[in-house]
Amino acid sequence: MSRSLLPFALLMALPCAAQPVTVEIDMAPLLADNLVLTEGAEIGVRGDTAPLAWDRSLPLTDEDGDGIYATTLDFPDGTGLVEYKAVVQAPDGELLWEPGDNRVLVPGRMDADRRAFSSPQTSLPVRTVSSRQLGEDLALFRNALLALHPGLFLHNTETELERASNRLAGQARALAQRYGEAIPVSEVYLMMSEAIAAIRDGHTQLNPYNQAAYTRATLFAQADRVPFAFRLVGDRMIVTGDATPSMALPTGTEVLSLDGQLISDVIETLMAYMSADGSNDGKRRNLLSVTGLPPAEAFDIVYALRYQPEGTLDLQLRLPDGTEADLTVPLVTRDARRATLLERNPTLPRSDDDLLQFRILEDDTAYLYIGSFATFQMETDYAAWLTGAFRQMNERGAERLVVDLRGTPGGMDEAAALLFSHLLQEPVEVDFWSSTTAYDRMPDALRPHVRSWTSDFYDLTDRVTPNGDGTFSLRARPPITVAPAPDAFRGRVAVLVDAAASSATFYLARQIKRTGAALLVGQETGGNLRGLNGGQIGFLTLPETGLVVDIPLFGSRPPEPGEDRGVLPDVLVEPDADAVIAGRDPELEAALAALRSH
Known part of the structure; x- marks a missing residue:
């Protein structure tokens, strides 16, 4: 089947010349948490790119005794993104790692990272890619799906997948026309989410937990979250937790619209970005509820990218007593919302x-x-x-x-x-159920871009037998x-x-x-009773955008095709x-x- 997934490619638009980057860290939050810096403790940073390393610290110093520790890091020319963390090393060698996601430095695009210990990173240079680079990433994505995915046709016909491929190609051309040679990775994330959801497989996704630190910092940590938790019941949004400053949203409040958009319209739009198995729309709606507790939730990410709210959000409400009201609330970060919800409801x-x-x-x-x-x-x-x-x-x-x-x-x-x-x-x-896979040996061209929790998935020749149609079966389990x-x-x-x-x-x-x-x-x-894909997940890193796509490597199939639904x-x-x-x-x-x- 011919499935053209785009004549474009993506590369990060960063200048070639690197420059020194200063790291300054205020250690006051550590002391505020009653964690005393013992005499002789060393404050340092560790990271993934020289002069940093994950197995040793590069010391920071506090020259004037104000509690702010600093150093300047000199990176070689051509250095890309750098991930790092602060580390406190006690005299006995015990390490206290800075909590949360890795921090990111962009040599050549930022001259300093000045912040408090353990604070989330919310300000980074916008990462963009060219149309050529976009095409390269999407070509890699297409090749990986064709070579590795065990169930592209489990819930789709060839015609449906061809239509989704053509839609992706058209969206990529539109991004190139709109942004020229500086396409924001955030736009690519949204476009890819919709294309992946069209596969209709619950384990094929841009899993937020598997994204790189830069993606998490720029897409998941901004002040663009709704200041409440909610449960979707059909197309009705019912508040289950209030994180507004004035506690204006009692539990049981129904949100009727967001910034003038009816909730039913918002949900219909966002459903197209949710990865679920087959026609199981109940699962897609379930993914769009927000508890406000995990680091990343689907509604938060896709709503912010699709509707791009800024600063505040206008709500139309129906309060628990049945009266209707309008309210403007400030958008918040995920961490601020979580902290408020936990403070107000200790049982969470x-x-x-x-x-x-x-x-x-x-x-x-x-x-x-x-x-x-x-x-x-x-x-x-x-x-x-x-x-x-x-x-x-x-x-x-x-x-x-x-x-x-x-x-x-x-x-x-x-x-x-x-x-x-x-x-x-x-x-x-x-x-x-029987287990199937699309390959016996992973193509050499894909190996550098795919990882998993073990390395035995690259070569399955001693674990599978050919089915005669280009697919392979793992040994049956009685x-x-x-x-x-x-x-x-x-x-x-x-x-x-x-x-x-x-x-x-x-x-x-x-x-x-x-x-x-x-x-x-x-x-x-x-x-889905037709079958599932999963077992082991391959994490495909698209090198130009840095996005990571979860691709299931094994499929489970019932002896006889089941109905297109859950249990x-x-x-x-x-x-x-x-x-x-x-x-x-x-x-x-x-x-x-x-x-x-x-």
């Missing part, structure tokens, strides 16, 4: 460890909340916590259990499997019998799910539904905006009613 999760909760409700019903299966990001020993929770509920004689997986996008398969074994009362057979865990729950179980449930959570919901291990309550999950719950609870406004939890209410009726 402050870390991934807070996404694990266990308690006993009234009438001896146990409640278990698991907000993430990404247990590698937790300090908590997940296995010990989970087995301990089930041991306690059994010792308490709980007769019913509600497992709340709402808002849980996925994570480690092993973590989901451990939960599954604790829901069983008898052994069950678990099946596995069904296995899963026995109940020693502390498995002995009563009735309901599991709450919603459209967030993808990847590992989707597979778990599918097995629960297939085996009858518990009652599924809530909404259709994310994911349907046993008890469907339609999203209810009025219930959210009133502070009710219809899903939990339905689960408790179903458990008590048996």
Whole structure:
């Protein structure tokens, strides 16, 4: 199939000549946090480009004793972006790294980075690329998709993908005409997000967590965020947290428009930039809700790039008492919003460890909340916590259990499997979908641009067999019998799910539904019964823009093609905006009613 993804290319428009860059760091915030600089401690910087290195510090000095430590770094001619961090090294060698994202220096475009210790970086030279450089990055993107992606046609026809490719080419030409040879990378990010979303695969995305420090600092850390958290229920935006200075948005307020744009129109526009599996629009809407807690959320990024709000935001509101009002609020940074939300609501999760909760409700019903299966990001020993929770509920004689997986996008398969074994009362057979890949050896031209968490994905020749159509299959996994865990729950179980449930959570919901291990309550999950792509992700770095594209390397397919949807719950609870406004939890209410009726 001919899929022309653009005759243009992208390169960073930076002068060739480098120059010295001064780094000045006010250490007062460290002292304000009651962290004393011990006598003999060394303040320094480490980074990825000489004269900096990540394994040794280049010292900073405070010549006048004002608490501001400084040095001037001389970079070689032609140096590009430099990532660095401040480090405090105690006399015994212990290191205290500056928290947050890496800082960025742009030799030749900035002469200094003057700031406080641990402050976010919000002012950097605009990164631009030429039309030629844009074409080079997009050609690399096209080649990587064709060579590596296992499911380009899982949810699309050849004609649909050709149409998306042509649209991308037209958008690139329009950017070249509008900006000449200085196309902002922010415009490329938006354009690429839409093109990637057209693949209709939940694991193919510009994942904000995998972007370089420059992209994070320039696109994700600006004062362009709405000063509230909200939940989307259909096309209705319901406030769940208020970060406005005057506390003008009580929980349950409905936002009717943003800067004169109806919420329904905004959501319809932004849906085109959301990566989800197949026709699962419930997942796309779910991605557009904002909790205000993670470092990057889809609505924040795409709304700011698409609508480019500045300074303030005009809101049309319907307050919880039904009255309508107009309000102008200041836009904020993600960090300021998060800090305000946490200050005003101490019950909000402050870390991934807070996404694990266990308690006993009234009438001896146990409640278990698991907000993430990404247990590698937790300090908590997940296995010990989970087995301990089930041991306690059994010792308490709980007769019913509600497992709340709402808002849980996925994570480690092993973590989901451990939960599954604790829901069983008898052994069950678990099946596995077949695994496929688009390549056996990664083309040499792509290798320098693709990384992952292991390096064994470059050469799969000893793990795959050819299918005869240019694709390859990994060794099939036969069904296995899963026995109940020693502390498995002995009563009735309901599991709450919603459209967030993808990847590992989707597979778990599918097995629960297939085996009858518990009652599924809530909404259709994310994911797709036609199959998923994922397993291992290749991180494709486009060298000129610096953008990083997640490309799944393996596909999972059912024995027979499934429907183009997620897993349907046993008890469907339609999203209810009025219930959210009133502070009710219809899903939990339905689960408790179903458990008590048996």
